[in-house]
Amino acid sequence: MGELLSYNRAYIAAFIIIVLVAMFVISVVVGRKETAQRDKDEVFGDPERTRGGWYWSACGVATLLLVWFYFSWGVGRAYFPEAANEMCQVAKLEEVVSPIKAALPIGSRYFKSTLLVARNTDQLDELVTQVPSDVFSPDEQDELRNIIGDQRQLMANSSDPTQLSAQTSSELNALVGKISLLADKLKSDPTSLKPTEEALAQPKWGLSIIEIPVLPTTSRGVLFDTVAGEAADITTLFNKIRNHPVQNDRIISDVKQRIQNLKTATESDDFDAAAIVQRNKYIKSVERIFKRLDDGTIFPARALEEVNGAIANLDAAKDHARGGLAWIESLFFPGQGVVKSRTQCTEQGSARWLPKPTDVVAEFLTLSNPDIEAGGGYKGIPLFWWKWLPLQDVVGFFVPDSIADIWPGEYAQLGPDGTITPSFKDDLLAFARGEAYLGAIPMLDGHLWDSLFRVLVALALGILLGVPLGLFMGVSRFFKSFFDPLIELYRPVPPLAWAPLILTIFGITDDGKIFLLFMVAFAIMVISARTGASGTQLSKIRASHSLGASTSQIMRYVILPNAMPEILTGVRIAIGVCWGTLVAAEILAGTTGIGFIENIARTVSDYELIWVTILIMGILGLMFDIIMRWVIARTIPWRGKG
Amino acid sequence: MADLICENLNMTFSNPQTGGKVEALKDINFTLKKGELLSVLGPSGCGKTTLLNMLAGFINPTSGTASLDGKVIEGPGVERGMVFQQGALFEWLPVSQNVDFGLRMKNTDPAKSKRLVDKWLGIVGLQGFGDTPTYQLSGGMQQRVALARCLVNDPEVILMDEPLGALDALTREKMQSLVLELWKETGKTIIIITHSVEEALLLGERLFVMAPRPGRVHKEYNLPFAELGLKESLRDIKQKEEFSEVREEILTMIWNMEEEIMGHG
Ligand SMILES: Nc1ncnc2c1ncn2[C@@H]1O[C@H](COP(=O)(O)OP(=O)(O)OP(=O)(O)O)[C@@H](O)[C@H]1O
Numbered sequence: 001m002g003e004l005l006s007y008n009r010a011y012i013a014a015f016i017i018i019v020l021v022a023m024f025v026i027s028v029v030v031g032r033k034e035t036a037q038r039d040k041d042e043v044f045g046d047p048e049r050t051r052g053g054w055y056w057s058a059c060g061v062a063t064l065l066l067v068w069f070y071f072s073w074g075v076g077r078a079y080f081p082e083a084a085n086e087m088c089q090v091a092k093l094e095e096v097v098s099p100i101k102a103a104l105p106i107g108s109r110y111f112k113s114t115l116l117v118a119r120n121t122d123q124l125d126e127l128v129t130q131v132p133s134d135v136f137s138p139d140e141q142d143e144l145r146n147i148i149g150d151q152r153q154l155m156a157n158s159s160d161p162t163q164l165s166a167q168t169s170s171e172l173n174a175l176v177g178k179i180s181l182l183a184d185k186l187k188s189d190p191t192s193l194k195p196t197e198e199a200l201a202q203p204k205w206g207l208s209i210i211e212i213p214v215l216p217t218t219s220r221g222v223l224f225d226t227v228a229g230e231a232a233d234i235t236t237l238f239n240k241i242r243n244h245p246v247q248n249d250r251i252i253s254d255v256k257q258r259i260q261n262l263k264t265a266t267e268s269d270d271f272d273a274a275a276i277v278q279r280n281k282y283i284k285s286v287e288r289i290f291k292r293l294d295d296g297t298i299f300p301a302r303a304l305e306e307v308n309g310a311i312a313n314l315d316a317a318k319d320h321a322r323g324g325l326a327w328i329e330s331l332f333f334p335g336q337g338v339v340k341s342r343t344q345c346t347e348q349g350s351a352r353w354l355p356k357p358t359d360v361v362a363e364f365l366t367l368s369n370p371d372i373e374a375g376g377g378y379k380g381i382p383l384f385w386w387k388w389l390p391l392q393d394v395v396g397f398f399v400p401d402s403i404a405d406i407w408p409g410e411y412a413q414l415g416p417d418g419t420i421t422p423s424f425k426d427d428l429l430a431f432a433r434g435e436a437y438l439g440a441i442p443m444l445d446g447h448l449w450d451s452l453f454r455v456l457v458a459l460a461l462g463i464l465l466g467v468p469l470g471l472f473m474g475v476s477r478f479f480k481s482f483f484d485p486l487i488e489l490y491r492p493v494p495p496l497a498w499a500p501l502i503l504t505i506f507g508i509t510d511d512g513k514i515f516l517l518f519m520v521a522f523a524i525m526v527i528s529a530r531t532g533a534s535g536t537q538l539s540k541i542r543a544s545h546s547l548g549a550s551t552s553q554i555m556r557y558v559i560l561p562n563a564m565p566e567i568l569t570g571v572r573i574a575i576g577v578c579w580g581t582l583v584a585a586e587i588l589a590g591t592t593g594i595g596f597i598e599n600i601a602r603t604v605s606d607y608e609l610i611w612v613t614i615l616i617m618g619i620l621g622l623m624f625d626i627i628m629r630w631v632i633a634r635t636i637p638w639r640g641k642g
Numbered sequence: 643m644a645d646l647i648c649e650n651l652n653m654t655f656s657n658p659q660t661g662g663k664v665e666a667l668k669d670i671n672f673t674l675k676k677g678e679l680l681s682v683l684g685p686s687g688c689g690k691t692t693l694l695n696m697l698a699g700f701i702n703p704t705s706g707t708a709s710l711d712g713k714v715i716e717g718p719g720v721e722r723g724m725v726f727q728q729g730a731l732f733e734w735l736p737v738s739q740n741v742d743f744g745l746r747m748k749n750t751d752p753a754k755s756k757r758l759v760d761k762w763l764g765i766v767g768l769q770g771f772g773d774t775p776t777y778q779l780s781g782g783m784q785q786r787v788a789l790a791r792c793l794v795n796d797p798e799v800i801l802m803d804e805p806l807g808a809l810d811a812l813t814r815e816k817m818q819s820l821v822l823e824l825w826k827e828t829g830k831t832i833i834i835i836t837h838s839v840e841e842a843l844l845l846g847e848r849l850f851v852m853a854p855r856p857g858r859v860h861k862e863y864n865l866p867f868a869e870l871g872l873k874e875s876l877r878d879i880k881q882k883e884e885f886s887e888v889r890e891e892i893l894t895m896i897w898n899m900e901e902e903i904m905g906h907g
């Protein structure tokens with residue numbers, strides 16, 4: 001069932017989107033009608049103006065979800081499930097021809113040769129002014145200037161169309177021919193092309209980690225894929241073409257020799273170490289430019305113009321072959337489209353970090369599936385489930401071993417006949433150590449439960465210890481002044497600043513996180529209980545005195561209930577802050593918990609999972625608050641009415 | 643010998659900020675016999691609340707003693723019940739639990755306290771309101787709850803600090819009758835502080851007019867109106883000539899005191 005849903009998520013999304021659009025339209029129509037009605041009714045202000053209307057809420061929800069669907073490419077995938085695969089094939093072609101384009105104005109505004117000549121000239125100009133006169137003899141300095149002049153000549157020769165060698169010229173012509181053939185091929189009708197079995201067997205878009213299937217699954221895709229394959233050869237060919245004018249050959253061998261001479265001079269003569277370094281440095285910079293020129297990658301502009309035109313032609317053919325896909329892409333795939341990297345095709349733009357709603361739900365369902373074997377849960381732990389908890393573990397945790405030590409009697413000793421008869425004291429020790437089997441109780445389990453458990457335990461401890469202390473601080477000068485410095489010293493430090501210290505002391509187990517959260521909850525509870533207690537009206541305390549209440553009874557029956565509103569507000573705040581701190585602590589250190597999941601998801605860039613954890617935390621936070629609001633409404637209806 | 647006796651009571655407040663001293667009460671001497679009804683009247687700031695707080699045991703006198711039944715008052719006690727200007731009710735408890743608060747503190751048997759609570763709620767005219775939250779009651783009803791809460795504890799002396807101050811005229815009159823009835827029926831010693839001269843006359847077997855700076859008893863009256871109030875309607879009493887005469891006399895007295903304060907100020 002789940003698999004079926006997962007496999008057909010594109011169709012499900014298509015249905016949901018239609019429902020959402022309908023919802024949007026209907027709610028706008030109803031909303032406008034209602035508004036028109038009221039505009040007529042009201043004369044002086046609308047008494048109901050602060051009340052909402054379900055239709056605007058529905059409209060808002062629909063808008064939000066539709067925007068989500070749109071920018072995550074959910075709409076595109078729902079109605080054009082093959083589009084991404086085709087875009088991937090187009091991207092393959094683009095990737096393959098990009099090195100050629102990069103050398104031409106069509107891809108980078110200038111010919112690469114133009115840029116090369118400009119750069120080399122700049123560097124040569126600079127070198128000429130910097131010939132070091134102290135380490136080179138005057139003759140050598142002249143020689144260096146000559147070499148630089150020859151290098152300029154090399155560039156001039158390479159840029160001269162009349163000196164273009166016949167071989168280079170024919171190679172370029174052949175290249176243009178091949179590109180044109182490819183363009184013609186792109187313009188041909190692809191319907192006869194069929195995707196391979198292997199391609200059809202790929203997981204659909206969104207079903208694998210790589211997301212977009214790489215092999216072409218449509219006729220048009222196959223066409224692009226084939227063309228891209230052939231274009232790869234053309235690119236290799238292009239990269240191999242060199243321009244070596246005949247006049248350059250002599251200059252090159254000549255310059256090579258003269259540079260070598262200078263190097264030899266450096267070695268033979270007895271220069272001091274610093275001079276050698278300086279000479280070598282300068283000669284190196286001259287030689288570096290020379291090697292670039294020796295490579296023969298400078299072409300006359302006119303010679304490459306035809307290649308540029310052929311590539312433009314190929315682009316036009318590509319657009320023609322894309323046909324309707326171009327429209328679909330610009331309408332339904334906001335962002336930079338699909339990009340082919342070495343091994344996979346990836347969505348670029350908002351879709352990269354914004355997973356599709358259906359994918360998020362699917363991810364959540366996988367995560368919340370308690371069946372670990374079937375791939376549910378995360379890292380071998382379910383999200384929220386239950387397990388059998390051996391009772392002895394609990395006993396072993398709470399009962400100290402020393403109980404057995406205190407018990408009268410002796411531990412068993414090895415008897416003379418080689419047997420050991422355990423005494424009651426031994427049994428007691430086993431019990432206290434949690435070694436005796438006591439049965440098991442069902443216990444909640446899972447990442448979410450671990451997080452909840454930490455928050456709830458810390459909160460409970462914070463309330464149990466913080467509220468009494470706060471109440472006493474609210475009524476007693478001793479308690480107030482004695483504990484105030486302690487609490488006011490640690491409270492202002494952000495909890496996350498404590499985290500590294502506490503997590504280091506306690507290790508990454510639950511204790512550290514619970515203690516950290518306890519610190520947070522404790523301070524909040526103390527302060528809120530104190531505020532509540534100190535706000536008790538004097539007349540109430542006096543009245544209860546006159547009615548015969550003792551001090552402890554006044555604490556219990558007057559001060560505590562009077563502080564209840566502040567205490568509950570404190571709990572509400574503490575839950576929020578604890579929850580926030582917990583997630584951060586789990587991100588810092590932990591092996592379970594919702595923050596742990598998010599942290600791991602972050603390191604592997606699993607955006608779906610990140611969003612799922614964010615949504616889970618948001619929903620839980622909201623639930624906490626709703627529960628607290630309900631509790632407050634139930635327990636202190638008298639708040640502010642006394 | 644169930645008398646309330648004040649001997650040379652002095653109360654001086656010192657203000658740590660200004661260093662000034664206020665003689666809130668100076669040389670207060672009086673004896674109140676069991677069952678007497680005393681009303682205390684005086685301009686604002688003359689020390690009425692201070693006196694009552696001292697009798698209740700909430701504050702200790704600077705010098706002098708107050709004693710009840712021969713025992714010196716050193717702190718709050720059940721034998722001295724207090725009714726505050728504003729109910730000082732526990733808003734987190736319903737009416738019945740407010741009333742039986744004192745009984746619960748003493749661990750009285752629940753069945754017995756239930757009987758007592760029902761009885762007193764009946765007397766103050768609040769039967770059937772046991773489960774109502776106090777914040778849903780009117781001001782007059784709240785004062786009646788406060789009265790019941792005090793009386794259920796069976797104190798020997800009832801101290802009331804402007805208990806009817808916040809009530810409208812009609813409710814006030816009803817409550818005045820109620821106080822008189824309770825006085826007669828229970829025979830308790832009652833001290834009632836009020837700002838209203840009429841109320842002081844109606845609810846005072848004895849009446850102290852206090853004067854400020856230092857706070858002292860300026861004049862004392864013995865009045866017949868409280869006795870009369872048990873038989874006749876309060877409105878009729880107010881029509882009587884003796885009543886108006888005393889009223890005018892006291893009003894002039896207080897008026898002069900206020901003038902003096904203003905003059906000094
Ligand atoms: N806790 C206190 N600290 C300092 N001065 C006080 C304190 N309580 C009362 N006083 C002063 O004592 C004087 C008597 O105050 P008290 O409250 O007894 O007056 P009162 O007669 O009850 O006035 P009112 O009719 O306005 O209630 C006043 O001048 C007041 O400023």
Ligand SMILES: [Mg+2]
Nearest residue numbers: 690691692803
């Ligand atoms: Mg007062």
